[in-house]
Amino acid sequence: MLCPDILKFHVRNTCEAIRDSRLKTQDGLTSSWAYGLMSLLACKPIGLLLCLALLAGCGALRNTGMPNMGEIQFGMASWYGEEFHGGITTSGEEYDMHKLTAAHRLLPFGTLVRVTNIKNGRAVIVRVNDRGPWKPGRVIDLSYAAAKKIGMIQDGVARVRVDIVDKQTGMASWYGEKFHGRRTASGEIYDMNQLTAAHSQLPFGATVRVTNVDNGKVATVRINDRMPQSQERIINLSKRAAEELGILKRGVAVVAIDILKSTAAL
Numbered sequence: 104m105l106c107p108d109i110l111k112f113h114v115r116n117t118c119e120a121i122r123d124s125r126l127k128t129q130d131g132l133t134s135s136w137a138y139g140l141m142s143l144l145a146c147k148p149i150g151l152l153l154c155l156a157l158l159a160g161c162g163a164l165r166n167t168g169m170p171n172m173g174e175i176q177f178g179m180a181s182w183y184g185e186e187f188h189g190g191i192t193t194s195g196e197e198y199d200m201h202k203l204t205a206a207h208r209l210l211p212f213g214t215l216v217r218v219t220n221i222k223n224g225r226a227v228i229v230r231v232n233d234r235g236p237w238k239p240g241r242v243i244d245l246s247y248a249a250a251k252k253i254g255m256i257q258d259g260v261a262r263v264r265v266d267i268v269d270k271q272t273g274m275a276s277w278y279g280e281k282f283h284g285r286r287t288a289s290g291e292i293y294d295m296n297q298l299t300a301a302h303s304q305l306p307f308g309a310t311v312r313v314t315n316v317d318n319g320k321v322a323t324v325r326i327n328d329r330m331p332q333s334q335e336r337i338i339n340l341s342k343r344a345a346e347e348l349g350i351l352k353r354g355v356a357v358v359a360i361d362i363l364k365s366t367a368a369l
Contacts, residue, residue, distance in 0.1 A: 176265040178242030180218060182250030192233035200247035202317040206233035207243055215268040215316060215359055218243060220253040220261050227252040228268060230316045230357060252319070270359040273337035275313065277345030277354070288329035295342035301328035302338050310364040313338065315348040315356050322347040323363065 188200045194212040198204075210216065210231045219226040229249045236244040243265055247256070255261035283295045289307040293299070305311065309326045322344045330339045338360060340348070350356040 174267060176242050177221075178263065178265075179240050179260050180220075180243045180245055180250075180255065180263040180265075181236055181238070181241050181260050182245040182247060182255065184247035184250075194232045196232050198233065198246075199317075202246060203227060203229045203249045203252070203319050204232045204246045204317070205229040205243050205249060206235035207231045208234060208236075210267070213272065213357075215270060215272060216243070217266045217268050218245065218249065218253060219264040219266075220255055221264060222261060223254050225253040227319065228314065228316065228359070230272075248318075268359070270361060271337060272316070272357065272359045274335050274355050275315075275338045275340055275345075275348070275350065275358040276336055277340040277342060277350065279342035279345075287327050289327045291327045293328065293341075297341055298322060298324045298344050298347070299327045299341045300324040300338050300344060301330040302326045303330055303332040305362070309362060311338075312361040312363055313340070313344065313348065314359045314361075315350065316359055317356060318349050320348045 183206075184200045187198050190198050192198050192204075192206070196204075205216065205218070207214070207216070212232055214231045215228055216231065217226055217228050227245075227249050229245060233244070236242075241260070243263065245253075245255075250256050253261065253263075278301075279295045282293050285293050287293045287299075287301070291299075300311070300313070302309075302311075305326045307327055310323060311326065312321060312323050314321050322340070324340065324344045328339070330336070336355070338358065340350075342351070345351050348356060348358070
């Protein structure tokens with residue numbers, strides 16, 4: 104059976120949703136038109152042919168693949184907390200509701216995004232380590248800690264802007280008493296109580312802001328030492344810097360690095 108009334112309804116609504124999704128957002132995650140296509144397919148076997156004709160008739164669709172660096176997304180954010188605390192995320196990490204993390208349907212694990220609550224202007228940087236949300240119209244699912252930072256705990260959902268953050272990210276470690284008083288690669292004496300760090304490439308004297316992406320704590324350090332190049336660790340912090348970032352006990356943390364000031368000489 105051709106289901107003429109259903110087909111007529113969904114052809115009209117799906118064309119409108121496709122046009123609307125092109126005009127309103129760049130997030131590529133609007134699902135109303137996808138629902139329309141699925142409904143058309145329910146009228147099989149002719150549904151598939153009509154879907155193809157529909158796509159041709161409504162005009163070319165914008166690429167709705169993974170957002171590119173610098174793209175902006177708008178949509179609803181939700182959050183998940185105690186019920187999932189301690190469970191395993193899709194990335195294989197343990198979900199910690201007190202860390203600044205999020206679930207996203209498309210972005211690679213480890214991607215940093217800035218989520219801004221449009222209602223109050225509050226923003227937070229989170230690291231993607233899970234998949235979701237799966238409810239239509241929602242673009243990101245925040246941890247409890249992230250949701251609290253942007254003031255959406257009580258409402259449960261919020262209209263947000265999502266910006267992909269272009270920063271160097273990776274693991275940070277720290278070194279302390281064993282090296283205290285020794286000469287660094289720059290010729291300075293290492294003082295574990297100063298805000299300094301070792302980096303494999305940045306010039307000595309460069310000033311960088313290091314952000315612990317799990318808790319949002321920040322330390323500004325000066326590069327005065329070298330460390331072996333590693334795909335896993337990008338910076339080795341002094342004890343004081345590690346203390347400011349809250350990683351003394353654990354020893355390592357995922358961080359983002361912003362270069363605030365560099366120098367010409369290596």
